[in-house]
Amino acid sequence: MTSVGAVGGALSTDAIVVAQSGGDVTRPTFFEIGYVGKAIFYMLAAVAILIFLHGVYERFARYAQGSDDRRERLANLPGRLVDAVTIVGSNRYQFDRDLTAGVMHAFIMWGFLTLLIGTTILGIDMDLYRPLTGESFWTGDFYLAYSFVLDAMGLLFVVGVGMALYKRYWRRSERLWGKHTGLEDDLFVWTLFVLGVGGYLLEGVGIVGRGFPDHESISFVGYFLAIGFDAAGLSASGAQTVYPAVWWLHSLHALAFVAAVPYAKPFHMLSSFANVVARDENAGSRLPGVPADLDATNAESLDDFTWKELLDQDACTKCGRCSSVCPAKASGRPLDPRDVILDLKSYRESLDAGETEEKPIIADGGASVIDSETMESCMSCMACMDACPVEIEHLNSFTRMNRQLTDQGDVDPNVQDVFQDVMQKGNTFGDPQRERADWADPLEIEPTDARKEEVEYLWYVGDYPSFDERNKKVARSLAKLFEAADIEWGILFDDEKYDGNDVRRIGEEFLYLELAGHHVETFAECEFEKIVCTDPHSYNTMKNEYPEVDFEEFADDPMMPFDYDEHWNAEGEIDVFHWSQVVEELVEEGRLGLSGDELDYTVTYHDPCHLGRYNDEYEAPRELVRATGCELHEMPRNRDNSFCCGGGGGGLWMEFDEEPKPSEERLREALEDTDAGEAVEKFVVACPMCMTMYEDGRKTGGYEDEIEIVDVAELLVEAVTGNEPDELGEN
Numbered sequence: 001m002t003s004v005g006a007v008g009g010a011l012s013t014d015a016i017v018v019a020q021s022g023g024d025v026t027r028p029t030f031f032e033i034g035y036v037g038k039a040i041f042y043m044l045a046a047v048a049i050l051i052f053l054h055g056v057y058e059r060f061a062r063y064a065q066g067s068d069d070r071r072e073r074l075a076n077l078p079g080r081l082v083d084a085v086t087i088v089g090s091n092r093y094q095f096d097r098d099l100t101a102g103v104m105h106a107f108i109m110w111g112f113l114t115l116l117i118g119t120t121i122l123g124i125d126m127d128l129y130r131p132l133t134g135e136s137f138w139t140g141d142f143y144l145a146y147s148f149v150l151d152a153m154g155l156l157f158v159v160g161v162g163m164a165l166y167k168r169y170w171r172r173s174e175r176l177w178g179k180h181t182g183l184e185d186d187l188f189v190w191t192l193f194v195l196g197v198g199g200y201l202l203e204g205v206g207i208v209g210r211g212f213p214d215h216e217s218i219s220f221v222g223y224f225l226a227i228g229f230d231a232a233g234l235s236a237s238g239a240q241t242v243y244p245a246v247w248w249l250h251s252l253h254a255l256a257f258v259a260a261v262p263y264a265k266p267f268h269m270l271s272s273f274a275n276v277v278a279r280d281e282n283a284g285s286r287l288p289g290v291p292a293d294l295d296a297t298n299a300e301s302l303d304d305f306t307w308k309e310l311l312d313q314d315a316c317t318k319c320g321r322c323s324s325v326c327p328a329k330a331s332g333r334p335l336d337p338r339d340v341i342l343d344l345k346s347y348r349e350s351l352d353a354g355e356t357e358e359k360p361i362i363a364d365g366g367a368s369v370i371d372s373e374t375m376e377s378c379m380s381c382m383a384c385m386d387a388c389p390v391e392i393e394h395l396n397s398f399t400r401m402n403r404q405l406t407d408q409g410d411v412d413p414n415v416q417d418v419f420q421d422v423m424q425k426g427n428t429f430g431d432p433q434r435e436r437a438d439w440a441d442p443l444e445i446e447p448t449d450a451r452k453e454e455v456e457y458l459w460y461v462g463d464y465p466s467f468d469e470r471n472k473k474v475a476r477s478l479a480k481l482f483e484a485a486d487i488e489w490g491i492l493f494d495d496e497k498y499d500g501n502d503v504r505r506i507g508e509e510f511l512y513l514e515l516a517g518h519h520v521e522t523f524a525e526c527e528f529e530k531i532v533c534t535d536p537h538s539y540n541t542m543k544n545e546y547p548e549v550d551f552e553e554f555a556d557d558p559m560m561p562f563d564y565d566e567h568w569n570a571e572g573e574i575d576v577f578h579w580s581q582v583v584e585e586l587v588e589e590g591r592l593g594l595s596g597d598e599l600d601y602t603v604t605y606h607d608p609c610h611l612g613r614y615n616d617e618y619e620a621p622r623e624l625v626r627a628t629g630c631e632l633h634e635m636p637r638n639r640d641n642s643f644c645c646g647g648g649g650g651g652l653w654m655e656f657d658e659e660p661k662p663s664e665e666r667l668r669e670a671l672e673d674t675d676a677g678e679a680v681e682k683f684v685v686a687c688p689m690c691m692t693m694y695e696d697g698r699k700t701g702g703y704e705d706e707i708e709i710v711d712v713a714e715l716l717v718e719a720v721t722g723n724e725p726d727e728l729g730e731n
Helices: 007-011 034-063 077-090 099-133 140-170 183-209 214-218 220-231 236-263 265-277 307-315 321-325 337-352 372-376 383-387 394-408 413-425 463-467 469-484 501-505 509-524 536-548 579-588 619-627 648-653 662-672 688-700 712-721
Strands: 457-460 489-491 530-533 575-578 602-605 682-685 708-711
Touching (some): 034 236, 034 265, 099 140, 140 183, 140 214, 183 236, 236 265, 265 307, 337 394, 383 394, 394 501, 413 648, 463 688, 469 579, 469 688, 501 509, 501 536, 501 648, 579 619, 579 712, 602 619, 648 688, 682 688, 682 712, 708 712
Parallel strands (some): 457 489, 530 575, 602 682
């Protein structure tokens, strides 16, 4: 068998049939077709290829109409191409969380590519090598190896497509179905199946018609079918009679597929690869900035979206992996990440076809493409992006629309109150900044003022450890650990403001810039070696986003109360850490005096999104939990598959009518789905927002008597001092 489902399928050796010639081990092409048929085929193949090329050109010309992307998407293009080939070729992301789907896709892709390569080889032999040399290399041992490999890989292709049909129609995998599932999805998978099976049927009929040449037994699938046809009564003369009809049906099917690739779902074979080439490896953890130009818009129209965001829309294969892991969707919120991307695509295609009038991209109710409640539901957990096998950067498009909502004033009232508190008070609680360091009052320790004294670690405490009563205990625990390890640390007192990470993700870009500018200006006036953050959200934005801001672009803006006009930490000269990374190193050095058997609790650990998926830090908190002697049991959804607490993306500040809450579902998982089950005593977190959400979920979900929420720092301080966090005070 040779290719029938590839772009080169128009020249396939099943469509360009063969016969034994002069005793050579080969197949002469165009068996029973004739010169007229051959000429017609080449003409149709040329038309199909021209239609294909025109469609591809139109697609990429449309991307060029998108706005410029502020990332260097095509820098080091050769390296990007090599990486993309490695990622796509290995099917690395396809195997993630779904082994069956990974095997299925690998069979289809590698079967398809092998058939395409085989078709290309035959085309080179027929249309270049033979006319130039008068000979053919498609003979003898090469032909035998060629035939065996293509028959074997073609079989994998058919098996893979069969698996896809089984998942879609018999098992009816829920994630494959949605509001955008339609006829083109059915046509795509059935076209591939008919092409694959049709190629083998054609091969089998050809073998019968050529009298079962001995060497054709190497084409084991086609030969097996030929034996079946012979047993069913198909004679050599009968096969020669029906062969041209079967050949033309198969060839026209293949040519139609080639021509249709740029105009329907098969285009993802190209757009997905292009999307992987243009990916930003740090997408999500660093959001694209906005220009200082006050006339710039965010999402008033599709033209505001960058070319990469338009490419994202075409790269979507409707696989539903993003939908299946979205905690907002699982909680009943009106968000399906796949639908948002495809709604934008559908609107774009309707506009381009002149089938609809322009309407708002996003608004609070009304006839917009995306409703504001949909974007408000997003937790910015990055689960959708992590699950996507084709590197769609959902958060970039989502943030663009959130910025548009902010521009329009269509913001949740609770979030608007938070914006006001941050603008007026410098923190999300609306408390006086002079009280920012009051969390340390119960301690004997007097925090060093990093504005006045040189320290090794500048500790950015954060809003919740500074003002929330429950999280103040975590801050005090961490202070005790720093003191026990004898490290030099200091804080900014009332010069510390909210870090800005989450207000940025819900659209308040200029407030974020104001906060970032204030902090880097303050950092520049202090003497320290490293920054350590309590909150993974603070850690993320200071590590990944503050260095990205071109403060000079905004320094002259009278609305920006800072004079800093450089890139801060552009070369990474200042290390930024989450506290667990710092303390893990201290434990390894023996500076906390732990022996590893101080505590005997049975616990489970929850990966914060901003520490795990955002920054790939999974092991430091786990090593610290183990260092206390606790018995750690993993929840089924852990590490990069962790389930969000519901607090990210402004969720901490909004009210949702959902059942169950993400925090309640996660606590249920801890008690019911871990190996230890109800024996789990403590639910361990490493994020102040997670602490707040799970303490709330423990109450609303009825888990107050079943499990305790603790921070890793609280476990450590109990192991080090023998005192529980509630007992920390003056000593």
